[in-house]
Amino acid sequence: MSREDLSTAAADFPDPFRLLIRESAESTNDEVRILAQAGAPEGLVLLAEQQTAGRGRRGAAWFSPTGESLAFSILLRPQEPKSLWPRLALATGLAVAEAIGTCGLEAGIKWPNDVWIGQRKAAGILVEAGADFAVIGIGLNVNTNEFPPEVAGIATSLRMEGSRVFSRADVLAAILRKFANRRRQIDADFGTLIFAVRQRCVLSGNRVSLTTACGPRTGIVEGISDGGELLLRTDAGLERLIQADEVRLLPT
Numbered sequence: 137m138s139r140e141d142l143s144t145a146a147a148d149f150p151d152p153f154r155l156l157i158r159e160s161a162e163s164t165n166d167e168v169r170i171l172a173q174a175g176a177p178e179g180l181v182l183l184a185e186q187q188t189a190g191r192g193r194r195g196a197a198w199f200s201p202t203g204e205s206l207a208f209s210i211l212l213r214p215q216e217p218k219s220l221w222p223r224l225a226l227a228t229g230l231a232v233a234e235a236i237g238t239c240g241l242e243a244g245i246k247w248p249n250d251v252w253i254g255q256r257k258a259a260g261i262l263v264e265a266g267a268d269f270a271v272i273g274i275g276l277n278v279n280t281n282e283f284p285p286e287v288a289g290i291a292t293s294l295r296m297e298g299s300r301v302f303s304r305a306d307v308l309a310a311i312l313r314k315f316a317n318r319r320r321q322i323d324a325d326f327g328t329l330i331f332a333v334r335q336r337c338v339l340s341g342n343r344v345s346l347t348t349a350c351g352p353r354t355g356i357v358e359g360i361s362d363g364g365e366l367l368l369r370t371d372a373g374l375e376r377l378i379q380a381d382e383v384r385l386l387p388t
């Protein structure tokens with residue numbers, strides 16, 4: 137899939153999204169933050185064919201081989217109160233999962249930020265907020281055939297799951313179409329968004345371990361609250377988690 141195909145697909149992006157392609161960037165999230173601070177408008181989508189310092193959450197490196205995956209960041213200037221911005225991660229994960237669905241594959245949401253196919257991670261999302269903007273970074277393994285040993289056991293791609301090559305341009309356009317809808321639902325229509333997230337939540341009913349700002353936890357996931365929190369039943373009672381890291385499924 138060439139740069140021309142990506143540019144052609146960009147002509148059909150919903151408002152306000154406009155594509156900027158870089159052959160190489162350290163991290164698209166960092167580049168978009170710099171552009172945002174310089175006044176770039178909402179809707180900028182910066183895609184890098186290669187990231188030399190792509191970042192995941194907690195400072196982990198993000199592997200995105202040139203031309204095989206999608207690595208891009210979206211600039212938003214949300215009008216919603218900042219307390220609602222964490223919901224953008226759920227809207228994004230849902231949009232990515234729905235876009236994967238348009239490719240004929242079934243994707244789930246591993247709250248809060250990952251998109252899984254089966255029991256493996258196909259996409260990761262990194263939302264970073266500035267004073268008056270948010271940067272939504274998305275890394276999706278589209279045609280990746282081989283992963284480095286450290287993630288080979290937990291990562292997958294559309295190609296590995298679908299046994300064919302997918303058009304990155306079509307997948308990108310589908311993500312932005314789905315995201316344009318879901319992004320509007322983080323305030324008044326959040327019930328609709330959460331209903332759809334619950335349908336795809338891969339953690340519900342499962343025993344998990346995770347880390348919170350208050351320390352590690354182990355428990356059974358009872359679901360996702362109306363506010364988007366993870367409902368975790370631990371020996372100490374029911375906890376409502378706004379954010380967590382290192383979420384791992386445990387054998388039941």
Ligand code: BTN
Nearest residue numbers: 163190191192193208260273275
């Ligand atoms: C995670 O799962 O830990 C989040 C991964 C986010 C990766 C994307 S790729 C595009 C954007 N630029 C980055 O440096 N990171 C995000």
